[in-house]
Amino acid sequence: MEYVLTANSIYKNYGKFRALSGLTMKVPKGSIYGLVGKNGAGKTTLIRIICGLQSPSLGEYSLYGADSRSKKIVRARRRMGAVVETPSVYLDMSAEDNLKQQYRILGMPSFEGIDELLGLVGLESAGKKKAKNFSLGMKQRLGIAVALCGSPDFLVLDEPVNGLDPQGIVEIRELILRLNRERNITVLISSHILDELSRLATHYGFIDGGRMIKEISAEELDAACRKCCRIEVSDIRAAARVLDSLNLEYSVVSDAEADIYARPNITSLTAALSAEGCELLSVTEKDESLESYFIGLVGRQQ
Amino acid sequence: MTRLLRSDLCRLLRSRAFAATNALFFALGCVFYCLAGVNLSRLGAEDFVPQASEYMFLPVMYIGLALAVFCPFFAGSDYAFGTIRNKLAVGCGRAEIYLSYLILTFTAGMSFWCAQLLAAVIVGYFGTVGPLVFSALTRPLIKLAEAIALTLFWSTLSVFITVLAADKAASLVAGISAFAVITAAGVHVYAELSRLSRPEYAGLYPAVKRVYGILGTVIPSAAELEVISPKSNLLPVHVIAAICLAAAITLLGLLLFSRKNIR
Numbered sequence: 001m002e003y004v005l006t007a008n009s010i011y012k013n014y015g016k017f018r019a020l021s022g023l024t025m026k027v028p029k030g031s032i033y034g035l036v037g038k039n040g041a042g043k044t045t046l047i048r049i050i051c052g053l054q055s056p057s058l059g060e061y062s063l064y065g066a067d068s069r070s071k072k073i074v075r076a077r078r079r080m081g082a083v084v085e086t087p088s089v090y091l092d093m094s095a096e097d098n099l100k101q102q103y104r105i106l107g108m109p110s111f112e113g114i115d116e117l118l119g120l121v122g123l124e125s126a127g128k129k130k131a132k133n134f135s136l137g138m139k140q141r142l143g144i145a146v147a148l149c150g151s152p153d154f155l156v157l158d159e160p161v162n163g164l165d166p167q168g169i170v171e172i173r174e175l176i177l178r179l180n181r182e183r184n185i186t187v188l189i190s191s192h193i194l195d196e197l198s199r200l201a202t203h204y205g206f207i208d209g210g211r212m213i214k215e216i217s218a219e220e221l222d223a224a225c226r227k228c229c230r231i232e233v234s235d236i237r238a239a240a241r242v243l244d245s246l247n248l249e250y251s252v253v254s255d256a257e258a259d260i261y262a263r264p265n266i267t268s269l270t271a272a273l274s275a276e277g278c279e280l281l282s283v284t285e286k287d288e289s290l291e292s293y294f295i296g297l298v299g300r301q302q
Numbered sequence: 303m304t305r306l307l308r309s310d311l312c313r314l315l316r317s318r319a320f321a322a323t324n325a326l327f328f329a330l331g332c333v334f335y336c337l338a339g340v341n342l343s344r345l346g347a348e349d350f351v352p353q354a355s356e357y358m359f360l361p362v363m364y365i366g367l368a369l370a371v372f373c374p375f376f377a378g379s380d381y382a383f384g385t386i387r388n389k390l391a392v393g394c395g396r397a398e399i400y401l402s403y404l405i406l407t408f409t410a411g412m413s414f415w416c417a418q419l420l421a422a423v424i425v426g427y428f429g430t431v432g433p434l435v436f437s438a439l440t441r442p443l444i445k446l447a448e449a450i451a452l453t454l455f456w457s458t459l460s461v462f463i464t465v466l467a468a469d470k471a472a473s474l475v476a477g478i479s480a481f482a483v484i485t486a487a488g489v490h491v492y493a494e495l496s497r498l499s500r501p502e503y504a505g506l507y508p509a510v511k512r513v514y515g516i517l518g519t520v521i522p523s524a525a526e527l528e529v530i531s532p533k534s535n536l537l538p539v540h541v542i543a544a545i546c547l548a549a550a551i552t553l554l555g556l557l558l559f560s561r562k563n564i565r
Binding site: 014028035051053054055073074075076077078080081082084085086087088089091092093100102104105106107120146147150156227 | 304306308309312313316379384385386388389390391393394395402492506515549561563564565
């Protein structure tokens with residue numbers, strides 16, 4: 001698999017406080033990589049490092065194969081755009097002027113493509129209105145448009161839906177999906193609105209205490225979060241025989257528990273178990289979400 | 303570097319702080335040359351020219367204050383809006399960013415000065431003193447060089463404070479405080495030097511005099527007083543001292559900025 005970004009054992013200290021301790025991650029090309037973590041887990045620190053706002057105390061990362069300590073990183077950065085925390089726009093300028101300003105910074109020969117960018121983020125009708133008069137959603141979309149100047153193929157978004165109303169959240173989600181699908185832009189997105197992230201991400205990185213706890217693809221996560229019924233029985237061997245005979249997909253969790261990946265008929269299941277001399281002690285429906293998966297993961301670490 | 307300069311120049315030209323400060327300096331130029339008109343009638347043309355020339359060089363006395371206020375609004379707004387992140391994230395070098403601020407702050411300083419000169423020429427020529435204004439303009443080049451070097455010093459100091467404070471309000475307070483301290487030190491040194499050069503002090507305190515002499519050369523605000531004084535000994539060493547100070551501050555600023563954590 002080709003990776004846009006690989007981080008190798010990154011440490012970041014602020015005085016005596018260690019914000020990142022040996023974080024390692026890989027962002028596959030073409031993915032929407034969701035960075036999941038509690039407040040203070042180190043998500044923003046990591047993003048600041050990737051964007052060149054801060055340097056790691058130890059460790060290195062590579063962007064498009066360019067090592068963070070080499071001069072090639074400057075060229076690699078031209079291929080990325082970023083919105084870190086708040087949208088970075090000149091509030092005393094209009095949306096169009098903000099984009100022109102970023103075009104100048106990038107050294108673009110003309111302002112071609114600005115109208116298309118404004119259309120893409122839905123700000124084509126903003127006209128001469130200054131950014132200070134924009135709603136938070138509009139500012140966020142303008143921030144993304146600024147990050148998209150120069151047609152980057154890697155977009156870093158730090159908490160892009162923070163403080164947005166439901167309508168704004170939907171707009172940003174659709175925009176990110178469109179960018180990923182239509183322009184094949186790899187997106188690294190951090191958020192603690194996990195439900196929202198689960199609608200976008202194709203890959204996840206769970207981060208806690210400055211460490212990467214687990215990296216997982218959306219398919220793997222779906223498998224891990226499958227809906228199931230957990231049964232507690234007095235004899236797990238007998239239960240396994242019954243479940244086999246009923247043709248149900250299941251997995252044995254412990255000496256007394258098994259997960260059934262279907263909705264079984266409880267009456268017939270109880271009868272069949274009883275016929276095998278096995279007692280059904282409890283049945284609980286399990287519907288693990290990204291949130292419960294994350295909490296379970298973090299809890300296990302602690 | 304060119305792309306950053308181009309982008310920051312566009313921002314400078316549309317900056318309200320830049321326009322307002324230029325207008326203020328133009329207004330000051332008008333006021334001073336109205337005063338010059340009054341003095342011309344009192345002093346006569348012969349004594350008037352050196353004084354009119356002082357008016358031309360007056361901005362060097364307060365350009366430091368103007369830049370201490372202007373720079374946080376120009377360079378500091380990149381921090382306030384977070385737009386410095388856009389520059390760094392797309393691969394602009396920190397040295398490029400720092401030097402771009404410096405070049406444009408210095409350009410702004412020179413522009414303020416030109417605004418005052420322009421007002422002096424317009425009001426002086428068409429209003430109060432007539433063609434005598436051009437006599438006042440013809441001062442030795444070294445004075446002009448000194449004034450430019452001192453403007454460069456204040457630009458480097460303002461950029462140093464603004465970039466490292468990384469906060470508009472904090473850099474405004476720190477910049478004005480630095481200007482006040484340096485100006486007070488310069489005035490003190492200049493006053494002591496003037497006192498010690500009186501005949502009754504001749505031969506007394508030679509070591510003290512030497513120390514004040516060195517400080518008078520090194521402290522920019524003391525040099526400023528010599529720039530505007532018609533009787534001063536115009537020493538190229540002032541220019542060299544100001545340029546050396548500016549270079550030292552810039553090197554230190556570049557070093558610290560390259561290691562700074564940007565939020």
